[in-house]
Each structure stands twice: as C-alpha cells, then as structure tokens.
Amino acid sequence: MNENGFRDFLNDLEDAGQLKHIKKPVDCRQLSSLGDQVNEATIFENIIDYPGWRVATALVSTRKRLAIAMGCPENRVAFEFESKSTRPIKPISVKSAPCQEIVMEGDNVDLTTIPLPMMHLFDGGPYISGTFAISNDPEHGSNVGCYRLMYRTPNETGIDLVSPSDMRFYYQRALDKGEPLPIAIAVGVHPLDMLAASYKAPIDIDELALAGGLRGQALEMVKCKSLDLEVPADAEMILEGELLPIGWTADEGPFGEFSQISGDVKWNPVFRIKCITHRRDPIFYMLQMPWENDWLAAPVTEAAGLQALRIASVQPVDIRAPVGSCGYWSLIASIKKRPGEGKNAVAALLSVAEVKFVIVTDEDIDIYDPDELDWAIAFRVQANQDAIILEGARAKHIDPSVKSWLLGKGGLPTTAKLGIDATIPEGVPKILYRRIKNYGRDRFKLEDFE
Numbered sequence: 001m002n003e004n005g006f007r008d009f010l011n012d013l014e015d016a017g018q019l020k021h022i023k024k025p026v027d028c029r030q031l032s033s034l035g036d037q038v039n040e041a042t043i044f045e046n047i048i049d050y051p052g053w054r055v056a057t058a059l060v061s062t063r064k065r066l067a068i069a070m071g072c073p074e075n076r077v078a079f080e081f082e083s084k085s086t087r088p089i090k091p092i093s094v095k096s097a098p099c100q101e102i103v104m105e106g107d108n109v110d111l112t113t114i115p116l117p118m119m120h121l122f123d124g125g126p127y128i129s130g131t132f133a134i135s136n137d138p139e140h141g142s143n144v145g146c147y148r149l150m151y152r153t154p155n156e157t158g159i160d161l162v163s164p165s166d167m168r169f170y171y172q173r174a175l176d177k178g179e180p181l182p183i184a185i186a187v188g189v190h191p192l193d194m195l196a197a198s199y200k201a202p203i204d205i206d207e208l209a210l211a212g213g214l215r216g217q218a219l220e221m222v223k224c225k226s227l228d229l230e231v232p233a234d235a236e237m238i239l240e241g242e243l244l245p246i247g248w249t250a251d252e253g254p255f256g257e258f259s260q261i262s263g264d265v266k267w268n269p270v271f272r273i274k275c276i277t278h279r280r281d282p283i284f285y286m287l288q289m290p291w292e293n294d295w296l297a298a299p300v301t302e303a304a305g306l307q308a309l310r311i312a313s314v315q316p317v318d319i320r321a322p323v324g325s326c327g328y329w330s331l332i333a334s335i336k337k338r339p340g341e342g343k344n345a346v347a348a349l350l351s352v353a354e355v356k357f358v359i360v361t362d363e364d365i366d367i368y369d370p371d372e373l374d375w376a377i378a379f380r381v382q383a384n385q386d387a388i389i390l391e392g393a394r395a396k397h398i399d400p401s402v403k404s405w406l407l408g409k410g411g412l413p414t415t416a417k418l419g420i421d422a423t424i425p426e427g428v429p430k431i432l433y434r435r436i437k438n439y440g441r442d443r444f445k446l447e448d449f450e
C-alpha cells in the first residue's frame with residue numbers, strides 16, 4: 001500500500017499543526033467562503049445533506065504547505081521537483097483499491113450524491129476544482145493533467161479544454177475520427193501527484209512515473225470499472241466516462257480562475273460519466289481557488305524555468321514564480337553570470353509556456369526581497385539595452401489584455417512578452433556596486449551599549 005497518499009498528507013499537515021477541523025454542520029455553498037478564512041488547511045467533518053462525506057480544502061494554499069508536501073525548505077521546492085523528476089518510478093497495477101469500495105454505474109450515476117461546492121459568486125455552477133485527469137492515445141500513450149469540471153446534470157460535467165494541452169490534443173485526435181475520448185478523473189490525490197499532472201511534460205513523458213518519482217514510490221494503479229484505463233488506487237473518488245465528440249460547443253464557466261479573476265463563459269466539450277467509485281468514508285477535495293492552483297503552478301513554472309536555463313547553459317542560483325502573477329505569468333531568477341548570459345537567461349525564461357514577464361539578476365540579489373529587486377532594476381538596467389520584447393508568443397485566454405473574445409470558437413490567443421536583464425552590464429566594474437557597510441559593524445555590538 002502506498003504511504004504517500006492523500007490521507008498521509010492530511011496526517012503530515014496535522015503533525016505540522018497545519019490542519020483545522022470544523023465539526024459544525026456546513027452547507028456546500030458555505031465551504032469555499034469558510035475555507036478561505038482559515039489560515040490552516042481545513043477539513044469539514046459534517047456536511048449538511050451528505051452524511052458520510054467530509055470535505056478537505058486549502059491543503060497547499062501556501063508555499064509552506066507545499067514545502068511540507070515536498071519534504072524540503074520553502075525555497076528549494078522547485079529544485080527538489082527538478083531533481084526528483086529526473087528519477088521517475090513507473091506505476092504498478094493492483095487488483096483492488098480503496099477508491100472502488102463504493103461503485104455507482106449506469107442509471108445509478110448521480111453527481112448530486114457528492115457534496116459539490118458552489119465556490120464563487122458568478123460561477124456557472126458547482127465545480128470539482130482539483131482533479132487528476134487520465135486519458136490515453138493509441139500513439140502517445142497515457143496522459144495526466146489537472147482539469148476542472150463544472151456540474152451540468154447528474155451524469156455530465158463541463159470541462160475546460162480551451163488552452164493547448166496534451167489532453168486537448170488527444171481529444172482533437174479522437175474528435176477528428178468522430179469518436180469520444182475515454183477519460184478517468186481521480187479526486188483526492190497527494191499534492192505531488194497534482195504537481196506531476198500539472199507539469200507541462202513533453203507529450204511522451206509518463207506523468208504517472210513522474211508522480212512516482214516525486215513520491216519516491218510507485219503509484220499503485222487499479223483498472224477502472226467501465227474503461228480500459230487505470231487510476232490511482234488510493235484516491236478518494238473516481239469519475240469514469242468520456243468526452244463527447246461535440247467539439248467546443250457547450251457553455252462552461254464562469255469560474256473563479258487561477259488568474260484571481262472571475263472568468264468568462266467559455267465554449268468547451270462535455271464529459272459524460274458512466275461510473276462513479278469512491279471510498280466508503282470519502283473525503284471530497286475542494287481545491288481552493290486561486291491560491292492552491294497558484295501555489296501548485298509556481299514550482300511547475302519554476303522547474304520549467306530551471307530546465308530552460310540549463311539548456312541555455314546558464315547556471316541558476318534561485319528562481320521564483322511569484323504568486324501575485326499566479327505562479328504562471330512571471331519568473332524571477334538569479335544566476336551565476338558569465339558575459340552575455342543575462343540575455344541568454346532572459347530569452348530562455350521567456351520561452352517557458354505562458355511566462356510573460358522575466359527578471360534576471362546576479363547571484364548577489366535576494367530575489368525574494370522586493371527592495372533588492374527594485375535596487376537591481378534601478379542601477380543595473382538600461383532600458384534600451386536590457387529590455388527584450390518578444391511579440392506574437394503563446395498566451396492564455398483568461399488574460400484580459402490578450403482580447404481572446406475577438407477569436408472564434410476554439411481559437412488560441414497570442415501575447416507580447418517582456419524580459420529585463422538586471423545583471424551588472426558587461427563593461428561596468430563590479431566595484432561600482434560595492435554596498436554601504438557601517439564603520440566597525442562587525443566589532444560594535446548593540447547589546448554592549450544597552
């Protein structure tokens with residue numbers, strides 16, 4: 001049995017004093033608001049009208065809790081992610097699983113038996129916000145991603161497939177043949193599994209093996225009841241079904257997006273569910289938006305940035321995807337610079353997926369300190385030499401500034417990107433950046449004068 005599952009992580013949070021239990025009865029419409037007010041992760045023990053269910057939320061809505069999941073200091077999460085991702089461990093198959101203790105099939109499939117939360121003002125319906133979605137393609141093999149689901153009917157949800165992704169690509173290939181795409185959705189898996197799923201791995205990389213690498217233990221997988229797909233045995237709940245071959249034709253949203261903006265209605269496919277399985281004493285995972293999504297995004301973006309820097313032969317010292325830009329849109333890195341590498345680093349980081357703003361500094365700058373960053377930008381940057389603008393690059397729909405409403409159904413937006421090389425310019429002597437030091441600072445101690 002896996003020792004790094006969802007429930008083990010809840011125990012880890014408990015041990016770290018980071019899990020609050022709310023025992024009073026709570027309505028599904030209250031969960032998100034209440035979870036947002038608690039400093040710790042939260043488990044709601046008593047859900048009105050859903051006896052037997054509990055709801056967990058805000059598990060990784062801080063870097064501190066993400067670091068607990070990864071088992072490392074807060075500023076090493078990306079480096080840990082990067083190094084563990086080079087040691088994938090293939091999943092193994094098991095015959096029976098906790099996630100299949102209860103089975104609802106055919107006409108018994110009923111999403112209204114699950115405490116789906118109404119999360120934000122303006123949402124198009126209750127949402128399942130934290131999923132581990134598994135699909136397969138005859139040529140490219142198995143794929144995992146995180147995709148949100150919006151309640152439509154007792155056996156149907158919407159799914160957000162507007163952005164480029166492997167599952168969107170698999171769906172398009174099935175659609176071209178006029179066929180549905182079978183998918184299985186696990187809810188309630190370890191945050192490391194979510195990190196592996198949301199990592200923009202090249203299409204032929206096995207994200208299940210990546211999740212095994214992060215856990216340091218093979219994921220145990222069990223065959224679905226109604227599909228030829230395998231799912232994590234220790235998940236809380238599984239939805240088995242297919243994406244209907246209708247293309248991007250159904251309303252999905254609005255939803256409180258990871259961009260920290262209340263999103264718009266999108267045109268998307270529909271997921272029809274054939275079978276629901278769950279544990280006998282299930283915990284529904286309500287991934288709290290936007291913070292959990294953004295903190296899960298940050299190390300993924302940071303690790304992609306590290307990889308881009310290394311491919312560009314630049315040595316990174318530190319890297320940060322600020323949560324203010326939702327863990328996706330900005331990267332700040334410090335490097336051990338050789339001549340010209342400030343620019344190479346900027347170019348490399350701008351190539352990372354949706355990253356739209358980049359700052360690169362020398363290693364003497366603490367990139368977690370905004371004052372230090374301001375100082376580096378003030379004194380190491382000449383705008384006409386150190387700012388790089390890249391036009392027509394890939395963008396995300398939910399960035400209002402890319403005006404995606406002007407595109408047709410299924411259209412993909414583009415954006416301009418800005419990078420700033422805030423390293424000491426070539427030809428400027430380092431001595432000119434000697435920082436102020438008080439006379440006798442090492443010898444004169446305040447305590448001797450108090």
Ligand SMILES: Cc1cc2nc3c(=O)[nH]c(=O)nc-3n(C[C@H](O)[C@H](O)[C@H](O)COP(=O)(O)O)c2cc1C
Binds near residue numbers: 130166167168200292
């Ligand atoms: C919590 C969470 C929710 C996400 N929801 C979506 C979503 O609804 N649609 C989407 O396109 N990407 C979403 N993403 C990003 C994708 O999971 C990510 O791009 C991933 O690499 C896609 O996997 P794939 O390309 O292997 O299919 C989400 C990420 C996280 C962390």
